[in-house]
Amino acid sequence: MTGTYLIRTFGCQMNEHDSERIGGLLRSDGMSPADDLEGASVVVFNTCAIRENADNRLYGNLGHLKPLKARNPGLRIVVAGCLAQKDRGSIQERAPWVDVVIGTHALPSLLDLLRRSEREGPLMDVREHTETFPSALPAARHDAFRAWVSIAPGCDNACTFCIVPLVRGPQRSRPIGDILAEVQGLVARGVVEVTLLGQNVNTYGRDVTVPGSSRRPLFADLLREVDGVKGLRRVRFTSPHPHDFTEDVIAAIAGCERVCEHIHFPLQSGSDRVLRAMRRSYRRERYLGWLDQIRRAVPAIGVSTDIIVGFPGETERDFQDTLEVVERARFDSAYTFQYSPRPGTAAATMDEQISKEVVQERFDRLVTLQERISTERAAEQLGRTLEVLVEGGDRRGDSTRSRTRTNRIVHLSAPLEPGAFAQARITATAPHHLMGDLVDARAGARV
Numbered sequence: 001m002t003g004t005y006l007i008r009t010f011g012c013q014m015n016e017h018d019s020e021r022i023g024g025l026l027r028s029d030g031m032s033p034a035d036d037l038e039g040a041s042v043v044v045f046n047t048c049a050i051r052e053n054a055d056n057r058l059y060g061n062l063g064h065l066k067p068l069k070a071r072n073p074g075l076r077i078v079v080a081g082c083l084a085q086k087d088r089g090s091i092q093e094r095a096p097w098v099d100v101v102i103g104t105h106a107l108p109s110l111l112d113l114l115r116r117s118e119r120e121g122p123l124m125d126v127r128e129h130t131e132t133f134p135s136a137l138p139a140a141r142h143d144a145f146r147a148w149v150s151i152a153p154g155c156d157n158a159c160t161f162c163i164v165p166l167v168r169g170p171q172r173s174r175p176i177g178d179i180l181a182e183v184q185g186l187v188a189r190g191v192v193e194v195t196l197l198g199q200n201v202n203t204y205g206r207d208v209t210v211p212g213s214s215r216r217p218l219f220a221d222l223l224r225e226v227d228g229v230k231g232l233r234r235v236r237f238t239s240p241h242p243h244d245f246t247e248d249v250i251a252a253i254a255g256c257e258r259v260c261e262h263i264h265f266p267l268q269s270g271s272d273r274v275l276r277a278m279r280r281s282y283r284r285e286r287y288l289g290w291l292d293q294i295r296r297a298v299p300a301i302g303v304s305t306d307i308i309v310g311f312p313g314e315t316e317r318d319f320q321d322t323l324e325v326v327e328r329a330r331f332d333s334a335y336t337f338q339y340s341p342r343p344g345t346a347a348a349t350m351d352e353q354i355s356k357e358v359v360q361e362r363f364d365r366l367v368t369l370q371e372r373i374s375t376e377r378a379a380e381q382l383g384r385t386l387e388v389l390v391e392g393g394d395r396r397g398d399s400t401r402s403r404t405r406t407n408r409i410v411h412l413s414a415p416l417e418p419g420a421f422a423q424a425r426i427t428a429t430a431p432h433h434l435m436g437d438l439v440d441a442r443a444g445a446r447v
């Protein structure tokens with residue numbers, strides 16, 4: 001095909017990863033990226049289903065495309081991702097101008113569907129299982145210096161609020177050799193940082209065996225192997241489940257030079273009663289105990305988390321428990337969410353859904369508390385000299401956005417190339433970013 005494409009990505013890193021493959025497929029077929037919607041010949045929405053507002057956004061966006069499609073009938077509109085998997089046929093019922101609906105397991109058939117839809121009209125491919133990992137498809141990456149590497153899409157847990165197991169299916173681990181080959185190939189093309197991706201990375205390997213033996217590879221083994229890839233500078237991973245954060249994983253993080261000092265450690269709630277209702281297998285004291293253990297092994301570690309406010313049945317007392325755990329855990333940052341019932345999940349039909357006003361009021365209190373803690377945690381960085389990886393220019397033009405190993409954003413007042421490493425001395429702090437001066441790594445002096 002010729003022409004240009006535009007991809008709009010919603011939701012998590014797994015979708016970012018899939019979008020790079022969608023772009024890669026279109027490019028391999030002769031297309032190039034479009035600058036804007038008006039000029040595009042293919043528009044792809046890679047959608048997220050995790051909260052209700054994601055649904056509304058999609059249908060709003062599709063509404064905007066209707067007049068465009070009327071003016072330009074050659075425009076192809078594709079809906080991919082988790083909402084495509086969840087809503088299936090109802091997308092084209094509500095928006096008949098959508099040409100292709102493609103589920104999370106069907107990416108390899110994208111080009112075929114696009115071609116056929118020109119002759120046959122609207123088409124849909126939503127399957128229940130992955131046959132080819134999207135990682136096997138070509139990729140059009142956003143950055144040349146870093147890459148997502150999918151290690152185990154899908155999830156075998158059944159947290160009662162979560163739609164992910166329904167739309168991404170059970171966990172499927174990629175063979176360790178495939179992952180290593182991908183990482184080596186990336187490094188050969190100049191990538192210095194990889195992020196290993198899975199819905200539950202630390203149960204990696206449960207469903208595969210090491211070639212030639214009956215042993216199952218473990219996430220800690222994978223970390224060590226990836227850490228050994230020459231030329232790679234940074235390894236990240238997301239997201240682990242607290243329950244599977246075993247000692248061998250902690251030891252691997254502590255012992256692997258390239259594995260960055262950051263974990264995303266989703267709490268969800270600080271109330272044991274709510275955790276049970278969420279079907280999260282740990283309890284608050286165990287969670288805090290694991291956190292202590294991790295911080296003892298890797299003292300500099302940055303910790304982020306996810307917290308849901310207003311899960312069905314959450315009382316003021318339960319919410320106080322969450323505030324208390326947040327106070328004790330001292331997260332560097334937290335993604336806070338208002339509970340959103342997802343049809344098809346167990347929690348959506350639970351009694352005692354909490355009113356919007358109560359959820360909002362609790363949410364505001366949680367955000368205020370975490371902002372204070374994030375501010376304090378950031379202030380601890382003042383005066384330190386940290387290794388940063390440059391990600392790109394700032395909107396301001398003459399400065400640079402970079403990231404520490406602990407996953408903090410540092411704005412540097414010097415223009416540097418994306419992918420460059422530098423030492424930054426922290427001169428000012430804010431809850432969600434730091435400001436830094438460039439330091440000459442050898443002399444330790446300001447440049």
Ligand code: 5AD
Pocket residue numbers: 050051161162163266268306307308337338339340341342
């Ligand atoms: N409502 C609100 N937040 C949710 N999350 C997942 N499902 C829901 C839901 N139904 C949050 C969880 C998860 C993050 C990715 O999104 O905190 O860790």
Ligand code: SF4
Pocket residue numbers: 155156157158159162163164165199200241
């Ligand atoms: Fe959803 Fe729980 Fe699986 Fe995370 S671990 S994707 S929250 S079901």
